[in-house]
Amino acid sequence: MKLYRLLMVALRSLSTNKLRTGLAMLGIVIGVGAVIAMMSIGRGAEAAITARVEGVGTNLIFISPGSTTEAGVRSASGSAASLTLDDAEALAEAPSVVGVAPQVSGMAQAVLLSANMFVQVLGVTPGYLTVNNAELADGEFISDTNVTARSTVVVIGSNVADTLFGGTTGAVGRTIRLNGNPYRVIGVLASKGGTGFGSVDDQVLIPLTTAQSRLLGMRRFGQSTSINMIYIEAADSDRVEQAVQEVSAILRERHDVLEGEEDFTVTTQEEMLDASTEITDTLTLFLGGIAAISLVVGGIGIMNIMLVSVTERTREIGIRKAVGARRQDILIQFLMESAVISLTGGVVGILIGWLVSRLVGVVQLSESTITPVVGLDTVLLATLFSMAVGVFSGVYPATRAAALNPIDALHYE
């Protein structure tokens, strides 16, 4: 029989039992919808993370101290106190480096009268502003003089300003207490968006030297005071690799270590991006995989319905065979039915998945906004997968139908 005739036959018999067809379709609709929604949300999360990381600057290099080894026990990376302010100053000499921003970090309770907030305190140098693409909403930033003088001044993030002062204006000139010590607010950072731990908006910045000597009580390393991290800004994104080579060489020489035995770690923005992308990719796959299970369950639903349908239509199969239908005519007729169920379910599922994705984009589930990305590849994958599920789950019932003996089928009651 011609293929389009078989399609008509399939559509006809599916439409005569709409409830059953609809229920079989529902499994695929939910499966495909879930796959699309999950994958899109995963992609959206990935895009959001990438955007945030890139917002900090694409030509950044991070240098963190290596790990310590005490009595053979290796501690976490960054636990060593091997980086110093002198190191940072030396790195500024590298030709591919345009900005150096060493920093130390710690936690403190910021208090103003009855308002208080647990904040991350960063000890920074004036270089912080350019290297981190940060902007001031009000006041001024920490100056070299502040660093030299170990001034008790503070630049606060916008959320901190909101919490303590009820807004970004009116904070400059006031005094807040960090772990009990008074600091004069000299500036407020412009909001960068983003939430959660480590957000710039929730931080307060004080001069590096002030942090080392007064607030955080750093361990000593040689003559100088150690620091947690050095941010390096390369001249441009093409010279990042070159800058990595240069700063690594300078630090190896200063620390007197050989290549491969460094007591520091150099990471580029790109590597960080890769790492976070890898995490979200895994997350996306994981979510998609769970959703795919529901698609398989949907396929089993189709198989179930098709088996019932074959049994119920045994006589019809007998009649068709008696008047000349070959095995493959019957096989294709039933395969066509399951393919129509799964494909229609797939299309509806794509629409629903897309709608759910849009909904997630509009309604903020948490404080962070994720704009789901419905990729063409996701849609194609879901379509192909649902079709494969449909055909696969139709094969067994269709084979059973095609193998029916016409005599038995004709006399089936």
Next chain:
Amino acid sequence: MIEIEEVTKIYRMGAIEVPALRGVSLRIESGEMVVIMGPSGSGKSTLMNLIGCLDKPTSGRYLLDGQEVGSLGDDDLAGIRNRKIGFVFQTFNLLPRATAYENVALPMLYGDEGEIDQARVEAALSAVGLGDRMGHRPTEMSGGQQQRVAIARALINSPSVLLADEPTGNLDSRTGMEILDLLLGLNRERGLTLVVVTHDHRVADRIGRVIQLEDGLIDSDANGNGEPAGSDLERVAKRAGHGEA
């Protein structure tokens, strides 16, 4: 022309072999009318299924219009059924959700062309007197009308043999006779070979040649006058000489 030589059919039920036909030889000329009778279990349904190419003999030869069909595969048999054989069943066996037109057109879809020839479908329905019922579904028709649709379906691919299994069994006697008239007319006008399985002696009386089966063998084969028409191959071969009806 149907030529059956020493055909046996043995069904297996687990370990037990049940012989349904035990060596039947039979010859039916083109355009001949034959009734197959016999008690249930005599093998008449089996013989019918073999003649209709719905089943294959365990041994022996079956030639339909000179072609050996006993050894064909399932799909080839389906093709033979499609082109050469028209079935009329006791229970009509129409597709319940399809219209009369669609039911009659069905064998065309499985034919070589795979297309519906609208004019032929309409002609077939008109020939059985249902030219004005083409859009009706089986549930909207009487038993006699349903059987007419089935006959139109059997005729649509211009077969050489029309097999009717108790065609009047589900009909009242008047309608049954109308259907029989229709079948006899088709035999007369189109030269269709007509093979009818029936219990009804009124049907047998009007057809003439009666093949009586008993325990998987032909018990008697006689024309309407009671004249023996041969119960073995030799007599059948002799009949071929003068060619009846």
